[in-house]
Amino acid sequence: MSSLPQKVAIIGGGPTGIGVARELIEGGITVDLYEAEADFGGVWNGDAPCGRAYESLHLISPKFNTQVPDFPMPEEYPAYPNHRQMLAYIRSYAKAFGVYERAHFNAAVKTLTPEGDGWRLKTTAGDDEVYPLVIVCNGLQRVPRYPEPPYPGKFDGEVMHVRDYKSAEQLKGKRVLVVGGGNSGCDIAVDAIRTAASVLHSTRRGYYYQPKFIDGKPTPQWMMELGNKFATKEETLAYIEEVFRLAGYDGADYGLPRPDYPLDGAHPVMNSLLLYHIGHGDITPKGDIAGFEGKTVRFQDGSAAEVDLVLYATGYSRDFPFLDRTLLEWKGDIPDLFLHSTPRNLDNILFMGFINAAGGLGDGLKTQGLFVLNYARALFGKTRGLQRFLAAKKSDTPDLGQTYFIDSYRHQWEADLWKLLNHMRRYRDMLADTAPAQQEEPAE
Incomplete structure (x- = not known):
């Protein structure tokens, strides 16, 4: 049994990092969120180096399916909010659900290295701690391609x-x-x-x-x-x-x-x-x-x-500057992640938000966050649900619509949104099985 405290580190304070943090906090999980900039926003934080917003930018997905279902955007927002309105919404979401209290700002992650049953995380702000579970949410739009x-x-x-x-x-x-x-x-x-x-x-x-x-x-x-x-x-x-x-x-x-x-x-x-x-x-x-x-x-x-x-305007490459590339299994230029989120060879790190889909942010944010919550609970409890999921991620090949899309770099992580969400819910329910893990029979 690991002696590490049951605490989760989240790397990245964009919409996905905030959404995951909200569900973990509400689920009673202790969270530390590390953000390289002085405030939340990710790509919508236009004044920061991570920002990808320009003066005239508006959303390409409408308000009705970008907002989180239980936290609607202000009534006065137009059908397609501009980037300043989107940033204000993201920050209001973080404030409403206590994410600011768990954030370490101006704390870019320098290194993330395996140590025992967890990961030692060090930041430019001097943070140095070992976590049993790390959620990487540092975004898709980082290194120009x-x-x-x-x-x-x-x-x-x-x-x-x-x-x-x-x-x-x-x-x-x-x-x-x-x-x-x-x-x-x-x-x-x-x-x-x-x-x-x-x-x-x-x-x-x-x-x-x-x-x-x-x-x-x-x-x-x-x-x-x-x-x-x-x-x-x-x-x-x-x-x-x-x-x-x-x-x-x-x-x-x-x-x-x-x-x-x-x-x-x-x-x-x-x-x-x-x-x-x-x-x-x-x-x-x-x-x-x-x-x-x-x-x-x-x-x-x-x-x-x-x-x-x-x-x-030719896209971005995956970039995890704090992580040794050889720790992940790769499929071409992107990590080979089950459900575009879960390494098949590592059980104590997840990558959330690394997906393209024709739909708004809201439903996906909630579903991803609840998946992570159940995963954290299962990992810390060493449950039968975790045991079943770890076996499934090595053998299952759920249909995410991948083969339907055109053959291009960015479409390697395109998914049919409804298929993806349905599968994430199915595996989330699998992880919810809280019975103790079954002991393997000794070999004769």
Whole structure:
């Protein structure tokens, strides 16, 4: 039996870290939360190095499914809150559930090393303690990722990653090329037209562009309210595509390539303005880049353009600077985590919030937090539920919809939200079995 106190360390004070802390605190578990910055917020903490918010940023998921069900956003918030409202909401959530009292701010984790049955955690603030369970919530958007392999040639202009984008003023008077077709790339291409001399937008494939509103409602709400109107999923998707087309949101109508995957086969691009500005000539769409020469960018279709600044919206790499990489099992560039959260080879550390899904924060935050609570209780109690779960994580292959999505780096951790939540609830219930663990029969 471990002699360590039954205490949990959480690394990261973004929405996931706060959400996990809330459920543990309410469940009677002692928590220490370590945050590198002076306050909570994670990517929404725009004034801090960890912040990824820029001046004009609004949520791409609506208020109704971003808010935690039992802690609604203020009534006066719009359907799609801006980043300042989101930050205020996150901090009010932390305050309401006592998370501030358990936080160590300005305490970046320097090292996390195995020691006995636990982990020794050391921070830049001088904290040094061993914990029997650590929850890593340091976020997905940390180390900028660039095209790999790099495009041929050398570009002589400015290069920026979306990580460092704060305002369209950074692009003022410049000929700008935005690279990347995800939500950040599309939003910033639109933002750039306010100040840039010209805006090109390079994407490698066709995308579905979803408006933020249909029939006077946030589009995700409109989709959910379709319910079982159609007999099959295929009929539902065909109807949604036709509505988008009639509303002016079919990229092919603007000369863009058609997607070669189903409407729900990639993370949705929620943008009401990109196609509008393409249609008005404010944004010039381009295909993939063939190479650079000075300030000349050559594209795969044989065209070329002169640009002053290339802004890469090409994602982020996983980064756990405090943890020896060899302690984890890896699948390509990402850790091999059961349910995108649980190492198969380690039983006293979880990674929460490392998931993409087409949905808001609220339901996922609550479900992840309650999963961690049951895991902590089972681990500390050495229960039969823990025993069953540890066996399951080594053998089970729950369907999270993974094989349905397009083959790209970011879609390695994309999941069907409802499948993921259902499986997390199922395993959470398994962990709730509080009977003592069964002793293994001795080998004869």
